[in-house]
Amino acid sequence: MARILLIHHSPTESTRRIADAALAAAQIPDLAELGEIELVEVAALEPNIDQVLAADAYVLGTTANFGYISGALKHFFDTVYDHVREPTAGRPFSYWIHGGYDTTGAERAMEAITTGLGWTLAHDPVVWTGAIEDSHLEQVTEMTATVMASAAD
Numbered sequence: 001m002a003r004i005l006l007i008h009h010s011p012t013e014s015t016r017r018i019a020d021a022a023l024a025a026a027q028i029p030d031l032a033e034l035g036e037i038e039l040v041e042v043a044a045l046e047p048n049i050d051q052v053l054a055a056d057a058y059v060l061g062t063t064a065n066f067g068y069i070s071g072a073l074k075h076f077f078d079t080v081y082d083h084v085r086e087p088t089a090g091r092p093f094s095y096w097i098h099g100g101y102d103t104t105g106a107e108r109a110m111e112a113i114t115t116g117l118g119w120t121l122a123h124d125p126v127v128w129t130g131a132i133e134d135s136h137l138e139q140v141t142e143m144t145a146t147v148m149a150s151a152a153d
Contacts, residue, residue, distance in 0.1 A: 001036040002151040008061030009044040009072035021137035025144035034152035044072035047079035057092040057151035059144050064099030064106035077113050089118030092150040094143050096126040103127050122150040
């Protein structure tokens with residue numbers, strides 16, 4: 001069975017909609033043809049090194065706060081980074097970032113951290129500012145499904 005971690009910080013009702021869109025990928029019928037794939041939701045404020053080591057792929061989600069990733073996701077990476085860097089290198093991942101007006105610093109941080117981890121981008125990140133539109137949610141679902149499928153290969 002392939003296990004994918006959905007690690008995110010979604011502190012508001014509107015950002016929770018983004019996480020729910022990612023979780024909806026687990027219901028896509030075509031994924032069932034690839035075998036057993038489990039999508040496990042993990043709160044960024046509750047890092048668990050063993051969960052990260054046991055996962056086959058990762059979907060990350062964050063808001064852009066003050067030009068950076070959320071403090072919760074930063075805490076997650078601060079906690080697990082040294083322990084998982086070598087054993088998880090090469091595993092597939094992607095992410096979403098939603099910002100009010102600018103995501104540049106958050107994008108740079110996400111790229112730097114995941115490059116340091118050695119993870120392999122399985123789908124273009126979904127990054128936007130402003131309102132959360134249905135098209136954004138659809139993109140997050142598609143991105144998550146792609147990461148899930150890449151872990152099942």
